[in-house]
Amino acid sequence: MTREAHISTLSLAVLGLISQRPCSGYDLRKVFSTTPMGHFSSSPGAIYPALQRLEKAGLVVGTVENKKTLRPRQVYSLTDEGKRELKDRLSRPVTRDDVIWRVDDLLLRFAFMDGVLGRDATVSFLKDFLSNIETYVVSLQEHLNAAREHLPPTGRFAMENGIEQYEMQARWARRVLGEIQGIQGNQRNSKEEES
Amino acid sequence: MTREAHISTLSLAVLGLISQRPCSGYDLRKVFSTTPMGHFSSSPGAIYPALQRLEKAGLVVGTVENKKTLRPRQVYSLTDEGKRELKDRLSRPVTRDDVIWRVDDLLLRFAFMDGVLGRDATVSFLKDFLSNIETYVVSLQEHLNAAREHLPPTGRFAMENGIEQYEMQARWARRVLGEIQGIQGNQRNSKEEES
DNA sequence: AATTTCATGTAACCAGTTACATGATTCA
DNA sequence: TGAATCATGTAACTGGTTACATGAAATT
Numbered sequence: 001m002t003r004e005a006h007i008s009t010l011s012l013a014v015l016g017l018i019s020q021r022p023c024s025g026y027d028l029r030k031v032f033s034t035t036p037m038g039h040f041s042s043s044p045g046a047i048y049p050a051l052q053r054l055e056k057a058g059l060v061v062g063t064v065e066n067k068k069t070l071r072p073r074q075v076y077s078l079t080d081e082g083k084r085e086l087k088d089r090l091s092r093p094v095t096r097d098d099v100i101w102r103v104d105d106l107l108l109r110f111a112f113m114d115g116v117l118g119r120d121a122t123v124s125f126l127k128d129f130l131s132n133i134e135t136y137v138v139s140l141q142e143h144l145n146a147a148r149e150h151l152p153p154t155g156r157f158a159m160e161n162g163i164e165q166y167e168m169q170a171r172w173a174r175r176v177l178g179e180i181q182g183i184q185g186n187q188r189n190s191k192e193e194e195s
Numbered sequence: 196m197t198r199e200a201h202i203s204t205l206s207l208a209v210l211g212l213i214s215q216r217p218c219s220g221y222d223l224r225k226v227f228s229t230t231p232m233g234h235f236s237s238s239p240g241a242i243y244p245a246l247q248r249l250e251k252a253g254l255v256v257g258t259v260e261n262k263k264t265l266r267p268r269q270v271y272s273l274t275d276e277g278k279r280e281l282k283d284r285l286s287r288p289v290t291r292d293d294v295i296w297r298v299d300d301l302l303l304r305f306a307f308m309d310g311v312l313g314r315d316a317t318v319s320f321l322k323d324f325l326s327n328i329e330t331y332v333v334s335l336q337e338h339l340n341a342a343r344e345h346l347p348p349t350g351r352f353a354m355e356n357g358i359e360q361y362e363m364q365a366r367w368a369r370r371v372l373g374e375i376q377g378i379q380g381n382q383r384n385s386k387e388e389e390s
Numbered sequence: 391a392a393t394t395t396c397a398t399g400t401a402a403c404c405a406g407t408t409a410c411a412t413g414a415t416t417c418a
Numbered sequence: 419t420g421a422a423t424c425a426t427g428t429a430a431c432t433g434g435t436t437a438c439a440t441g442a443a444a445t446t
Contacts, residue, residue: 025399147230155307
């Protein structure tokens with residue numbers, strides 16, 4: 001029955017935060033409004049409905065604190081199914097479409113991997129991420145080369161911006177991969193720079 | 196009456212493309228589906244309604260080719276008001292909120308500046324862009340420093356990713372600024388690197 | 391006493407997604 | 419003749435935005 005819950009990026013952020021510690025809607029709003037996490041939306045009109053959807057889907061449960069007062073504080077925590085779903089979502093393979101359309105989502109998934117996935121899964125996520133990025137950069141460069149002449153200058157600069165974004169992502173992934181493997185991996189010297 | 200048309204990013208892309216040459220809906224779809232511009236959506240369900248909205252707002256007009264056939268080809272071009280609106284939108288000041296929430300939009304605006312705005316406006320757009328980015332990077336770094344200890348490793352890496360994205364944007368802006376001013380600016384040596 | 395902050399939500403609106411529908415024209 | 423491609427659209431759904439509403443507790 002509860003197959004295939006469609007979890008938006010915002011809901012994933014909510015799920016991830018709750019996985020770190022139980023949160024009320026207000027707690028979540030604070031996180032979103034005071035940290036760069038707020039990049040994924042913000043306001044009550046998004047967060048409370050998201051919480052309701054997650055609860056309806058059985059991924060979180062709200063337990064009421066301050067039962068007496070009129071406006072009780074609802075604190076949400078993950079259900080077992082919620083944990084499963086989160087794990088599931090975080091360990092999904094990285095697709096080409098993900099790097100094209102949903103880099104944010106990928107970064108969010110990565111941000112929550114500690115405590116949900118092991119180091120091996122994190123490393124292979126990064127490797128997949130990196131290789132998909134590298135492939136995509138190549139195709140972007142080809143596209144730019146093909147289009148270069150027909151493009152107005154600012155159009156070309158804008159395309160270069162896009163390419164540089166992905167190149168930056170690749171550098172980041174290489175660096176992080178190095179750090180994660182270097183720190184507590186099977187220690188051989190990091191000798192995998194340059195293909 | 197026609198004050199304040201709310202133009203989504205997709206609509207802006209459509210407007211920008213039409214400003215370069217008149218397009219049918221199908222033409223637009225081709226551009227979106229074969230170039231990285233497709234980053235801003237895609238499919239008929241988005242583009243045709245967008246065109247209708249723009250037409251209703253008086254920013255574009257569709258003229259029918261192939262009048263005889265049942266499925267005539269509608270080719271849209273900018274009205275004077277559309278040109279004004281585009282110019283207006285492209286020359287809006289760059290705000291802090293723009294760099295936080297709407298970098299895509301800013302890049303899109305930049306991509307269409309040739310042929311709509313002059314070099315001076317483009318340059319000052321870039322300068323504004325750059326200074327807003329620089330300010331924001333600082334605040335992100337401060338936030339990271341404050342949060343560093345409480346953050347799980349992957350969370351920290353993800354935040355660094357965000358910072359690096361903005362640093363990349365800053366480098367891009369500096370480079371492009373240099374190229375634009377260097378090529379046909381009042382030629383003094385580019386001596387404004389390093390503050 | 392007034393303001394701010396804690397805390398939770400709803401309702402109208404809007405734009406984008408997916409999936410479907412239609413039919414002409416061109417090409418194999 | 420059948421497939422691909424040209425070409426235009428609609429409808430149901432979904433989720434996020436803005437703006438509003440409510441009221442208790444804490445601070446000034």
